[in-house]
Amino acid sequence: MLKFLKQVTDYTKGAVDAARFIGQGLSVTFDHMQRRPVTVQYPYEKxxxxxxxxxxxxxxxxxxxxCExxxxxxxxxxxxxDWEFNKExxxxxxxxxxxxxGVCIFCGxxxxxxxxxxxxxxxxxxxxAYDRHELNYDNVALGRLPYKVTQDPMVTPLRELAYLPKGVMNPHDLPEGARRAGKLPEEILDEMKETQDGESEAASANAK
Ligand code: SF4
Ligand code: SF4
Known part of the structure; x- marks a missing residue:
């Protein structure tokens, strides 16, 4: 009888543990369902x-x-x-x-x-590149016009997090005219101009 009771207790304990572990695993899954999708289907999306x-x-x-x-x-x-001096x-x-x-650290x-x-x-x-020596670009390779993600008809360009409108976390299926987060450079310039104009007006008023 005691042996039977011990078996039942062990079985129940095992079932409870299994349910707990399944619950823990699913909580991770549900947590990820709330997060921003970070997968980009490279090379079809970039x-x-x-x-x-x-x-x-x-x-x-x-x-x-x-000039070097x-x-x-x-x-x-x-x-x-590599240069030579033209005497004439x-x-x-x-x-x-x-x-x-292959060596450049792109510091700019x-x-x-x-x-x-x-x-x-x-x-x-x-x-x-398959061979690191292919990364040594000569003036012809360096002079090649740059590739642009937005101009490649084979690629769906996705906006990086910095470009997404405020509050939007998903770069997929954004409307065409959706604004990026923050101010555009021309808006910042306009603001600076307005501030400068205001300051110069205040200075001229003080001088009078
Ligand atoms: S690329 Fe280098 S060598 Fe040529 S002008 Fe610029 S700084 Fe001088
Ligand atoms: S970006 Fe220019 S300065 Fe910087 S490591 Fe590369 S070559 Fe040198």
Whole structure:
């Protein structure tokens, strides 16, 4: 009799434990059902990078004056500027230019300090290659126009969290004209202008 009672107790305890564990598992599932879907069906869907995204560098050969400022400001002296001195014109002539994106840390220093603005950062982030040496881009590869997620007809562009209207957490099926969170650059400029105008008016009133 005692053995039977012990078996019943063990069985009941096991059933209660099983129910508790199932409940714990389902609570995690229900919790996730309340969350924002973060899955992007890459490569059919792609996130639009933010405005100041630091992606692959674009280089304009004709604007480069071979000054090598980009090399000096680079934390790892990465850009390779190959030039020769043109004795007749008495100035440097650029022969080749390259940046190895297998080593670059995309800090943007070279872009920031280039005196002729011939370097710019694009929103291109797909830089995977089978061979790391393929990531060493010469001036031809660097001069290629950047890929844009929004201009690719094969891709559904999704807005990144920073671009979603306030309170919206799902980047799928947004209406076309949905505004992004925060102020647009031109709105900030208008506000600054208004403040400046107000300040100058107050200053002129005080002077009178
Ligand atoms: S982005 Fe930074 S690390 Fe890359 S080449 Fe320019 S300065 Fe160097
Ligand atoms: S800083 Fe600009 S202009 Fe000077 S070498 Fe580098 S890319 Fe050319």
């Amino acid at each position: 996130l639009i990078p933010s405005e100041r995204y630091r992606g692959r560098i674009h280089f304009e050969f004709d604007k480069c004056i071979s 400022v980009c090399v000096r400001v680079c934390p790892i002296n990465l850009p390779v500027v 014109a008495k100035k440097k002539k650029l022969k080749h230019y390259s940046i190895d994106f 220093n070279c872009v920031e300090y280039c005196p002729t603005n011939c370097l710019s950062m694009t929103e291109e982030y797909e830089l995977a």
